Amino acid sequence: MDSTQAVATSPYFPDHGDLRYQVRHYELTLDYRPETDRLTGSARIEALAAQGPDRLREFALDLADFRTGRVLVDGRAAHHTHRGGRLRIRPAEPPAAGAAFTVEVRWSGRPKPVRSPWGGIGWTETTDGALVASQPVGAPSWFPCNDRPSDKASYLISLTVPSAYTVVLGGRLLARTAHASTTTWVYEQPAPTPTYLVGLSIGPYRAVRLDDPQPGAVPQLGYVPARLLPYFEADFGRQPRMMRLFQELFGRYPFGEYTVVVADEELDVPVEAQGLSLFGANHLDGQRGWERLVAHELAHQWFGNSVTVADWRHIWLNEGFAKYAEWLWSERSGGPAAHALAAAAHRRLAALPQDLRLADPGRSRMFDDRVYERGGLTVHALRCTLGDRTFFGLLRDWTTVHRHSTVTTADFTAAATWHAGRPLDAFFTAWLTEPALPPLPAGTESG
Numbered sequence: 001m002d003s004t005q006a007v008a009t010s011p012y013f014p015d016h017g018d019l020r021y022q023v024r025h026y027e028l029t030l031d032y033r034p035e036t037d038r039l040t041g042s043a044r045i046e047a048l049a050a051q052g053p054d055r056l057r058e059f060a061l062d063l064a065d066f067r068t069g070r071v072l073v074d075g076r077a078a079h080h081t082h083r084g085g086r087l088r089i090r091p092a093e094p095p096a097a098g099a100a101f102t103v104e105v106r107w108s109g110r111p112k113p114v115r116s117p118w119g120g121i122g123w124t125e126t127t128d129g130a131l132v133a134s135q136p137v138g139a140p141s142w143f144p145c146n147d148r149p150s151d152k153a154s155y156l157i158s159l160t161v162p163s164a165y166t167v168v169l170g171g172r173l174l175a176r177t178a179h180a181s182t183t184t185w186v187y188e189q190p191a192p193t194p195t196y197l198v199g200l201s202i203g204p205y206r207a208v209r210l211d212d213p214q215p216g217a218v219p220q221l222g223y224v225p226a227r228l229l230p231y232f233e234a235d236f237g238r239q240p241r242m243m244r245l246f247q248e249l250f251g252r253y254p255f256g257e258y259t260v261v262v263a264d265e266e267l268d269v270p271v272e273a274q275g276l277s278l279f280g281a282n283h284l285d286g287q288r289g290w291e292r293l294v295a296h297e298l299a300h301q302w303f304g305n306s307v308t309v310a311d312w313r314h315i316w317l318n319e320g321f322a323k324y325a326e327w328l329w330s331e332r333s334g335g336p337a338a339h340a341l342a343a344a345a346h347r348r349l350a351a352l353p354q355d356l357r358l359a360d361p362g363r364s365r366m367f368d369d370r371v372y373e374r375g376g377l378t379v380h381a382l383r384c385t386l387g388d389r390t391f392f393g394l395l396r397d398w399t400t401v402h403r404h405s406t407v408t409t410a411d412f413t414a415a416a417t418w419h420a421g422r423p424l425d426a427f428f429t430a431w432l433t434e435p436a437l438p439p440l441p442a443g444t445e446s447g
């Protein structure tokens with residue numbers, strides 16, 4: 001039963017997530033000491049048992065190799081085993097189908113990244129603090145969770161660290177309370193958030209406002225090591241303008257605020273989290289050399305974070321649109337037009353093996369550059385096919401209808417077909433299903 005459930009949960013990660021329940025809210029109380037690299041946590045999880053004929057006799061949370069204390073379900077001690085990253089729980093009084101229940105878990109130990117085909121992901125100790133970027137399966141490296149992208153919940157996270165450190169999480173900082181030598185930071189993320197998008201950084205950061213003088217502008221904040229502040233102001237200076245453009249193109253920004261962190265570390269790539277993006281020191285050069293990535297991560301707030309893939313087969317819906325947002329920003333900020341960037345990407349892809357199916361690339365290729373580039377090209381080809389008016393109407397409708405929910409490729413092709421007012425089967429088969437690279441259509445009126 002468990003394996004059948006798991007396969008349905010996540011074809012690429014059958015050992016993560018559980019469909020037998022859905023989390024509504026995580027309340028996490030954490031304490032982290034960088035000097036000993038020790039994390040102590042307690043979680044109160046509000047969940048709903050799935051509908052069905054049976055009570056919830058057993059379920060699992062994903063949690064890495066920590067020492068766990070007792071587990072309570074609805075306040076009563078529950079039988080549990082903790083092995084291979086799964087905390088399997090049998091409640092003393094199984095919740096009825098469809099009923100709300102609470103789980104309480106305590107854990108402690110040295111957090112370690114989760115091993116994956118892409119190296120360690122999740123909680124990572126840095127030279128002076130910690131960084132958490134969990135996409136796609138790193139969340140159990142620091143808290144017990146239902147680790148599937150289709151389970152989105154709200155969060156209240158309280159984290160105590162030595163007072164020299166700053167804690168940065170996505171969402172609103174509710175309180176910062178100093179004790180004798182430590183400080184407790186309390187953040188709230190009310191928007192539905194999948195586990196992989198709960199990002200975090202702990203470090204000696206300075207806070208910088210990226211102010212937009214327009215009334216009603218989205219609050220934007222940066223957390224940056226002091227030595228990098230001059231670069232940051234140059235490299236992120238146009239982000240408020242980018243935010244205005246993306247709201248015009250993609251609809252209202254989906255969260256209460258947007259925060260960026262620049263860690264004092266080299267990161268291969270920046271990573272998006274909910275209301276937050278994490279960059280490396282190597283993404284600053286003081287000359288806007290990586291501005292396309294500033295656009296890419298911001299665009300994920302709509303594509304991926306608000307409108308989330310139901311499972312990882314559909315990752316092009318995240319990366320194709322974030323890539324295309326890079327090209328749109330270029331086009332609208334005085335750089336090369338999207339069509340020129342698409343033509344260059346098309347030339348690059350034409351020279352590479354054409355053996356990837358964009359709509360289901362397989363786990364080992366979900367972060368292949370070709371998913372990003374062909375994804376961006378598919379979006380551009382659709383724009384060329386529909387024309388700007390219909391295309392941008394489709395984008396705004398997509399982000400509005402599916403705001404804070406989860407989607408599949410079939411949802412997108414149905415929405416595009418509706419906006420086109422004619423069948424697009426041949427178009428989508430060529431771009432999404434067939435590995436061969438289709439020719440790029442002629443450019444649009446403006447691009």
Ligand SMILES: [Zn+2]
Pocket residue numbers: 296300318319322
């Ligand atoms: Zn991305």
